Amino acid sequence: SNDMIRNYFNPGKIITGNYFLKEDKLILQGFITDGTIDEILISFKSIECSIDNPLECIESLKQLVLGYLITEKDKAQNLQETPPVYKAYKLLLEAKSKSEEPEESLKLLDRAIAIDSTYFEAKVLRVANYYNRGLFREADSLRKLIKPTRTNNKRQQNLLNFYHALIEGNNRRIYSTLLAEYNNTPFDLKSNQSTMTVALEFVNKPEVVSPIFDKIITDKMSLEDCEYCQYRIYTKAKADIELKKYDEVVQLFKGITLTKENTYLFQSILIATYIRSNNIASLKKLEASQSLIVDKGDLDEFYIFSMKEFLLQKNQEAAKEYANKLLDSYNTNPKQNEGIANAFYTIGKYEKSKEVLLKLLKTDPKNMKLISLLAKNYFKIGDLSKSSKSISQLSTLKKPYEYGEIEYEYASYYSISNQDKLALDYLKRSIAKGNRITLSTFQNDPDFIDYFDSKEFKSI
Numbered sequence: 001s002n003d004m005i006r007n008y009f010n011p012g013k014i015i016t017g018n019y020f021l022k023e024d025k026l027i028l029q030g031f032i033t034d035g036t037i038d039e040i041l042i043s044f045k046s047i048e049c050s051i052d053n054p055l056e057c058i059e060s061l062k063q064l065v066l067g068y069l070i071t072e073k074d075k076a077q078n079l080q081e082t083p084p085v086y087k088a089y090k091l092l093l094e095a096k097s098k099s100e101e102p103e104e105s106l107k108l109l110d111r112a113i114a115i116d117s118t119y120f121e122a123k124v125l126r127v128a129n130y131y132n133r134g135l136f137r138e139a140d141s142l143r144k145l146i147k148p149t150r151t152n153n154k155r156q157q158n159l160l161n162f163y164h165a166l167i168e169g170n171n172r173r174i175y176s177t178l179l180a181e182y183n184n185t186p187f188d189l190k191s192n193q194s195t196m197t198v199a200l201e202f203v204n205k206p207e208v209v210s211p212i213f214d215k216i217i218t219d220k221m222s223l224e225d226c227e228y229c230q231y232r233i234y235t236k237a238k239a240d241i242e243l244k245k246y247d248e249v250v251q252l253f254k255g256i257t258l259t260k261e262n263t264y265l266f267q268s269i270l271i272a273t274y275i276r277s278n279n280i281a282s283l284k285k286l287e288a289s290q291s292l293i294v295d296k297g298d299l300d301e302f303y304i305f306s307m308k309e310f311l312l313q314k315n316q317e318a319a320k321e322y323a324n325k326l327l328d329s330y331n332t333n334p335k336q337n338e339g340i341a342n343a344f345y346t347i348g349k350y351e352k353s354k355e356v357l358l359k360l361l362k363t364d365p366k367n368m369k370l371i372s373l374l375a376k377n378y379f380k381i382g383d384l385s386k387s388s389k390s391i392s393q394l395s396t397l398k399k400p401y402e403y404g405e406i407e408y409e410y411a412s413y414y415s416i417s418n419q420d421k422l423a424l425d426y427l428k429r430s431i432a433k434g435n436r437i438t439l440s441t442f443q444n445d446p447d448f449i450d451y452f453d454s455k456e457f458k459s460i
Helices: 002-009 054-077 086-097 103-117 120-133 136-147 154-168 173-184 188-203 206-213 226-244 246-252 263-276 282-293 296-312 316-332 336-348 350-363 370-382 384-399 405-417 420-432 446-450 454-458
Strands: 013-022 025-034 040-043 048-050
Touching: 013 054, 025 054, 040 054, 048 054, 054 086, 103 120, 120 136, 120 154, 136 154, 154 405, 173 188, 188 206, 188 384, 206 226, 206 405, 226 246, 226 263, 246 263, 246 420, 263 282, 263 296, 263 350, 263 405, 296 316, 296 336, 316 336, 336 350, 350 370, 350 446, 370 384, 370 405, 384 405, 405 420, 405 446, 420 446, 420 454, 446 454
Parallel strands: none
Antiparallel strands: 013 025, 025 040, 025 048
């Protein structure tokens, strides 16, 4: 019969196998052969069911066959030693498509693992789901439960090492392990975008971001329908800003319109680009257009970020202008937040800033940034006793999976209180514990502006 199939149908693959009885069980053994040379491509694990329900066996084997056929097309992206059950594979795809809804995505991953307990990719994505939501303890517990399906599966072991490094805050190892995964799948959007982010934020290598970005051309893809495309553009632009390639950022955004939906991602990029390149006319034009389309919260963020960027340029007058714009907005809608406290601090109204912070800390007593800013206000006012007492509260907030946030706030406080050696020491400790570079930290933080040209800061 196989000869007839080959002669008349010339198939690429033939699904075949055996079935037999074992006491009251029906056993199905399936495999797929090459249609031309009669070589076995894959042999599936035996399927066992009751002789009273043979269709259960057939359905189970069908799921394995479909899982193989759908994943063997791109073996580079397949993490499995054996193909996943097809229903589990479909749930995984659905979970990936719902990355902006992490809880819904998690439910789908749990269902996939319930169907196929050997599904390695679903298990590591579940770890990523918890990690990305800041649930580090849960992510770590799930990571420890995962074992490679074979001891010599280097790609699976590398991914487990990657998540171990993430949870430990070992930035150098995070980069090396993710780079190894990226080299396996350089044209996968998610892997590509993640590698760009880690290169920039975890190990401060903005120069390697563009070559990674250029690996995939997404010019013809709709940004609205491609979350990873948006994050790739965001990260590429951040790297160009670090490299002072402001014209490239402008060119990158030539065909992109800021909307209510993408403002949270792109607004800060354009503000930093215009202010750092001294293109104030474009900044004002952007401000006018944003005031027409975004809600109050996003417009307040525009003022807060502009204020910070002007401080980086040592333009106190412009920083105060945007601080006052934020405070004018606050007067019409007196809802207090950290931005308002920062605005009062920027214009030198330290008592006002202190009052806002004391109210905010009543409802959020463990907020490290609020505690640090309160200590700075006390220092500026001249109340050194309360300043010292406030900053010492940070030591009570130490916890696992903290990644240098406490050390960073100590460094920020010591920098404005003229304790330079302590500031740089705590900044280095912060990096050692896994802190990362953003558009508002380290070389982008006005609190450290006096250190930017120092050998110690550059080393950090």
